[in-house]
Amino acid sequence: MKTVIVASENPVKVAVAEKTFAAVFPEEEFAIIAMKSQSGVGEQPFGEDTLIGALNRLKFIQKAHPEADYWMSQEGGLYEDEDKNFYNRAWMVVTDQSGFVAKSSTSLFYIPAKIAESVRTGTEMGPASDTFFSSVNIKQGIGTVGKLTDGLISREEYYLQASIIALSQLKHKDWY
Template identity: 30%
Template sequence: MKMKVGVGGTFNVLHKGHRTLLDRAFESGDEVHIGIMSDEYAEANKSLLVPFERRREMVESYALNKGVEFTIIEIGHPTELAATDPTLEVLIVSPETSTRASKINDQRRLAGLAPLKIITIPYVLAQDFRPISSSRIIRGELDEEGRLLRPLKVCVGTANQVKVEAVKDVLRKIYREVDVDSTEADSGVGLEPFGDDVLKGAIARARASLEGFDLGIGIEAGIQQGDDGLYDVQQCAIIDNMGWITHGHGPGFRYPPSIERELRAGRSVGEVVDEMFRLERNGHKGGAIGLLTDGLLKRKELTEQAVIAAMVPRIRLDLYRV
């Protein structure tokens, strides 16, 4: 007996998110019923509209290559097909329509029909980490693959220009266009965060810098206890408008015992390093790591590594957003 699967939508533009939805439908059954909203419904509920026949042609052209039997049905309401078809067994939905799927099953039970198995497909995100949508494409924000047609807007929660430049250098290797701004942001963890407070400070800075941007980025340097002493580690946190936080840290380096003793006595890293390296530090822009490595490694490079580590899940959305 054939497994019949239902999927539906307006399909104003057949974008990557729609294709993912349809692909899952074709993978889940032997026969797929595709409901496409009528012009009358779409005109009443959508601000932008492509005529039904054009939408049907786009979906049909894509479905013909899947090698699975399918039927395209014009529907006047989102629940029209799924709530009444006794032969349907599975319904493929997006997070946006998952609540409607529960209502469809309620209607089926009232009508004496078996409830559908609901498969919810995660949002397919654009480069700004918001869901791809037909309306955004028609407005010229994105292309059908979710690539931005404007610069990615980023704000870094710091007044430290070394950190800002590190973010710029990393993101410009990933995105075609990116605008990076900065703002003073309170970490909430004091000047010398220790242990878990380092990441907490980075997250607080990221949250405080997000408003009005695609990404808020927080970078916090702090002290971590290692088996053999105290280590300097930079944590980076990145938040988007969906509330997703990714974070990572750069390589840590151990402070020499003389600096560790002063830090445990309550003094700040900057104060101790300035005092210990006051002659060497004149004109030196590599930070403590630059002084400790005779310029072999600079603090900007450490920051870049932390930013890259925090970006890993965003670079490979296909592996992390499943």
């Protein structure tokens, strides 16, 4: 059984890792280990700090568990367009003992203006979304994207495609 360290204890991110490894390597078994990690960027990353945070989390868990077979990090953040609107994007980063680092990101979705206003004043998107939607701990459940799509795309599903793409790159690293 191979070991995968996930740079989060968030149940959504752990489930994404479990489903990703099962999909990309269906013939193998994995022990998925959740671990708190440090991003080295703000609690609410903006712009390229999102990718930097994902890479920093990866390094953190690699240092803590150098014996693992795989390490995966997932970092969501906000990007601002020319009209000062915010949109969400998450990065998936995965590596193995070879040292090849595979990266993929989710699609983008715009954040409602009221949530964006709250984020601008220093509130993290999860709590800002909880206030907007009158929900509790949205980021460990359906996610903001889930609310915005009436449950058609959960946060887990939103992360899953990008996560599968990243791990597939790692699986076929000789193509890159």
